[in-house]
Amino acid sequence: MTQATPQPAVPEIDQRAVEALLWTALPHAKGHRLVLVHGRYRDGAPGEFTTRLVKDTAADGEVEQYRVHVSHQSSVLGIVDAWQNHLAQHPGGSRGDVLVVTTDAPDTRPMPLDLRGQAIGRSLLAVDRVEIVKQRFGAIDVDARIRRQPWLADALLAAEPPGGWLPVGSVLTLDAAMRALVHARIGLGDGVSTDAVPLxxxxxxxxxxTPGGPARFAELQPEERAGLTDWLERVVGDxxxxxxxxxxxxxxxxxxxxxxxxxxxxxxxxxxxxxxxxxxxxxxxxxxxxxxxxxxxxxxxxxxxxxxxxxxxxxxxxxxxxxxxxxxxxxxxxxxxxxxxxxLADSGFLPSGFRTRLRALATTLTPRPDQKTVKAAEAALNQVSSHHLANLLFPEQVQLAEMAVRLQRWLTTPKTDLPSGAGAVNAAVHAHLGDWGWADRALNRLWAGDGAMDPHVNEAYRVIHEAARARRDHLDRQFATALATWTQHATTTQPEGALLVEDVLQHIAAPLATQRPPLILLLDGMSSAVATQLGEELGAPRWTEAAPEAGRRAAAVAAIPSITTVSRATLLTGGLTTGGQNIEKDGFVAFWRKRRHEAVLFHKADLPGPAGHRLAPEIVTAIAGDGVVGVVLNTIDDALDHGQESSKGDWTVGSVRYLSELLDAARGQGRPVVLVADHGHVLDRTTQGPLPAHGVESARWRIGPPNEEPGDDEVHLAGPRVLEGGGSITTLWREDQRYTPRKAGYHGGASLAEMTVPVLVLLPSAETLPPGWSVLSPEAVTPPWWHHDGSRAGAAAAPQPATTSRPAAKKTPPRPDDAPTPLTLGAKVVDTGVYAAQKQFVRKGPEKKAVAAVIDALVTADGTLSLAAVSAAAASSGGRAPRNAEFFVAALQRLLNVEGYPVLGLIDAGARVRLDITLLKDQFGVKA
Structure with a gap:
């Protein structure tokens, strides 16, 4: 008995398949209106619909519309009957009406010849779903792998969006088809095969x-889910x-x-x-x-x-x-x-992991640290700051932890006693601006405590604060003793080596005026702690800081008592005096007129501009002119007086009213800027009421009875520089004492924070540097203990302007027996395949040698450098220094932060760059 030949499975056909066949067949129909298709029309599919197609033989772009009628028949007689009925219902041979007959009849050979002659192609058409898919994508050819996955063509036909598939070019590849499918089916990706939007x-x-996407995936047929999973595993990974x-x-x-x-x-x-x-x-x-x-x-x-x-x-x-x-x-x-x-207690992502790391840091803090405990604290701080939520959720707590570790480092530095005799006061104010004022800044921040209110962390901060405060009190006591001796004899003509507040204009501002008249910004009450913070924010690359002495900022000694009516008038007039705004304005103009410069001084009431203008037009005009301009900014002093000082003691450029606008105006006119105080201040840190005393004139000084001995926290000052009390007053040197009711902060006393007058000189470019002056790099003005890489603080300082030009040294050619120079870590990184892959996503990125040089400089500096030092390192590779350091670092981040991991980042409000050396090696697969 002969075995019957198995019949091929009858494909199920829907409206889209019919339309695709018609779009292929109708342009060549030559008037025929019958289409015979091998297949079964899907139950529920429309029996009549309209379709439109562009005619190949018509004028370009002409569209013709057809009414399509679909009938399914299982026998030859049924097919004949359907055709006859169609002719009866649509007489006249209208070619706008087309009959599509789908059939699953096992044998259509008996079909009448005249009926075959009426059918397009004169035969039974087969449905090739892959061919239909190819056409729907506007392709000429199709990837063979699509045919090897039978489910894929059906899925693509079923998922086609209402507007049709986007054209993919001449060849429909598997990846293009899959990208289109996952977008249409489950909303993943954008459906376009392009590297611009990676899947x-x-x-x-x-x-x-996403809402709905995962649910749509779960609703797919098992074969389609498996196919999508296999493809996504190949494209995305495990x-x-x-x-x-x-x-x-x-x-x-x-x-x-x-x-x-x-x-x-x-x-x-x-x-x-x-x-x-x-x-x-x-x-x-x-x-x-x-x-x-x-x-x-x-x-x-x-x-x-x-x-x-x-x-x-x-x-x-x-x-x-x-x-x-x-x-x-x-x-x-x-x-x-x-x-x-x-x-998960130490998780780098969970908030609980951050709290665990912070508590671990607290256990390393001690009032008597040594190098071992400091190293442990630095390691713990690195864990805290490297937590991924540190900058997102806990920036203040990270900053507080940094301050605690900084104080611990400071406590390990050798204790310094002031020299006796001449020069002690000068040494003290410079040490305060260059070192001890930074400790004040950390102490002010640490006083606020941990906002999370963790008792273990708060207690650790309290202990380290008390130890550092005791050391600062010791220095203030020594300074007060030296100040009392110095005040008896020091005069403007015999300052015993100190820069006096009345000499700031002569010794700092006047030399600048020979290049370009400066803008002198007097920040009333600016302490050394505030100056260090503003100096960090205003440093390179926007401004170039300079000073008459190489390696340190200028620091002056305030007039006595250190109050506004005494010290501010003395500074602005260039001579010891007291008085208000009229005396300051007249004296300022007279000082500069003697030096053949026009000048103008503005106070608080002069600053506001009209509607739409931040600054008064008179100030803008003056800065644009050729005279010396002075502006008094009272924000800090007013805040202390009215109880508005932040408990953290933070002052930024943006928080000092008008400072940002004035700096921008000066830079726009190419003016140098002198940022100076008239005196400093101390914050309210008192825990008890006012001290009972006689002759109280202010919160921090008084006129005591004759021959009265000062208390333990006081010092008696008398001499030609004392401009109140008939030349003799008693002042407080200890910061946590006061004579009057509580305010946010005080001045007038004899502490280093009150008597030190910080002077910061900012140049729009090094070209305006006066003869004999030096450019100050951030590393030069920052004490070594402030950063954990402090032992190398001066290693990568920004280069100084050359005073003479020398011919370049000739390179000695290597001898044949010279050993090859080992590759540096930077050179190894930029030679990896990972770096090459990253480089493809950074258009016009920095040269490899510049990137390598920066990496090596950061490694040498234990991973942290200022923006200026990073620019200098890039320039040292043989190229030019980057024009914009921030943009340069952003490019480095795109190159080095593989998969988003923070290999390179900015810290300290964007002033410094930190490199995670261990993570760098891991991400690029290199060894030291």
């Missing part, structure tokens, strides 16, 4: 949190199958949070119990430990990029912040549910 782990993980398995189980919204929790498998607290708990959270699936570790790394990389977006500002920062917090809140809940809190 990667970040895109997949982001998609897992993240795809694990993530899609979670999505299929309805857990897509938890997928990223689970990746954070899975870090319990690799952390220092990892245990077998933790592994079981993580496995229970993930449930069944391809969740081997190595797959989970890879998945965790991918999730953390995406979170790191989102955190970078959130902290960078801009239109996407709020959205990124929300995504990060949602994921981490979910992770916290999952960790609690699984009992994994202890295993």
């Amino acid at each position: 990667d782990a970040e895109a997949l993980l982001t998609w897992s949190r 993240v795809a199958p694990l993530l899609l398995a979670l999505v299929q189980e309805g857990r897509g919204s938890d997928a990223m949070a689970l990746g954070v929790v899975a870090a319990a498998l690799t952390g220092p607290q990892a245990t077998a119990e933790a592994a079981l708990a993580v496995g229970a959270l993930f449930g069944s699936g391809p969740f081997r430990p190595d797959v989970l570790r890879h998945y965790t790394r991918a999730v953390e990389g995406v979170l790191a990029r989102w955190i970078t977006q959130a902290t960078a500002g801009g239109p996407r920062s709020t959205e990124a912040r929300t995504r990060v917090l949602e994921v981490l809140e979910q992770a916290d809940r999952l960790a609690d549910r699984a009992g994994l809190r202890e295993s």
Whole structure:
């Protein structure tokens, strides 16, 4: 018995398949209106519809419309009957009406010849779904791999959007088809095959949190889900199958949070119990430990990029912040549910991990530190600051921790006693501006405590604060003793080596005026602590700082008592005097007129401009002119007097009213700027009421009875520089005492913070540097202990302007027996394939030799340099210094921060660059 030949499966046809056949066949129909198709028309598909197509033989762009009638028949007689009925219903041979007959008849050979003659192609047409797909994408050829996946053509036909598929070019590749499909089916990607919008782990993980997308994936047929999973695994990596398995189980919204929790498998607290708990959270699936570790790394990389977006500002920062917090809140809940809190205690992403690291730092702080404890504190601080949420959620707590560690470093520096005799006061005010005032800045910040109110951390800060405060009190006591002796004899003509406040204009401003008349900004009450903060913000690359002495800023001694009516008038008139604004204005003009310069001085009431103008037109005009301009800014002094001083003691350029606008105006006119105080101040740190005393004139000084001995916290000052009390007053030297009711801060006393007058000189360019002066790099004016790389603080200082030109030294050619020079870490990094891949995404990036030089300079400096030093390092490679240091560092970040990991970043409000050397080696696969 002969075995029957198996019949091929009858394909199911829908409206899209019919339309695709018609668009191929109708242009060649030659008036025929019958289409015979082998297949079964899908139940529920429309029996009549309209389609439009561009006619090949018509004029360019002409469109013709057809009414299509579809009938399914299972026999030859049925086909004949359907055609006859169609002719009867649509007489006249209208070619606008087309009949499509689908049939699953096993044998159509008996079909009448005249009926075959009426059919397009005179035969039964077969449905080739891949050919239909090719046509729907406007392609000429199709990737053979598409034919090897039978489900794919059906899926593409079913998923075609209402406007049709976007054209893909001459060849429909598998990747182009899959990208279009995943976008149409589940909302992943953009549906366009382009490198501009990568389909990667970040895109997949982001998609897992979208509304509807994961649910649409779970609703697909098993064969299509498997096909999409296989392709996404090839394109995205091992993240795809694990993530899609979670999505299929309805857990897509938890997928990223689970990746954070899975870090319990690799952390220092990892245990077998933790592994079981993580496995229970993930449930069944391809969740081997190595797959989970890879998945965790991918999730953390995406979170790191989102955190970078959130902290960078801009239109996407709020959205990124929300995504990060949602994921981490979910992770916290999952960790609690699984009992994994202890295993994740040191997590670099969970807020609880930050608190654990901060508490670990607190255990390293001690009032009697040594190099070992300092090293431990620095390591703990690095852990705190490297937590991924440090800058996003806890910037103030990180800054507070940095201040505590800085004070611990300061306490390890050798104790310095003031020299006796002449020069003691001068040495003290310079030491205060260059070193001890930085400690004041840290003390002011530490006083506020930890905003998180962790008692263990707060207690550690209190202990370190008291130890540093005791050392500062010792220095203030020594200074007060030296000041009392110095005041008896010091005069303007015999200052015993000190720069006096009345000489600032003569010795600082006048030399600048020989190049370009300066803008003199007097910040009433600016202490050394405030000056150091403003100096950091105003440093390179925007301004070039300079001073008459190489390596240090100028520091003057205030008049006595250190109050506004005495010291400010003395500074602005260039001579010891007292008085108000009229005396200051007249004296300022007279001082400069003697030196053949026109001048004008503005006070607080002169500054506001009319509607639409921040500054008064008179000030703008004066700065644009050729005379010396002085401006008194009272923001700091007013804040102290009215109780508005921040408990942190922070003062930025933006928080001093009009300072930013005045600096911009000066820079626009090429003017140098002298930023100077008339006296400093101390913040209110008193814990008791006012001291009972006789003859109180102000919060910090009094006129005591004759022959009265000063108290332990006081000093008696008498001499030609004392302009109140008939030349004899009693002042407080200890910061935490006062004579009057409480305010935010005080001045008039004899502490270093009150008597030191900081002077900062800012040049718009080094070309306006007066003869004999020096440019100051950030490293030169920052004490070594302020940064953990302080031992190398001067190693990478910005280059000084050359005073003479010398011919370049001739290079000695290497001898044949010379050993090859070992490659530096920077050279190794820029020669890796990873760097080459990163370079493709940075248009017009810096040269490899400049990048290598910067890496090596940062390595030499233990990972941290100022922006100016980074620019100098780039220039040292043989090229020019970057025009804009911030843009240069941004380019370096795009090159070095592989997968969003923070290899290179900015710290200290963008003033310094930090390189994570260990992470650099790991990301680029190099060794030292």
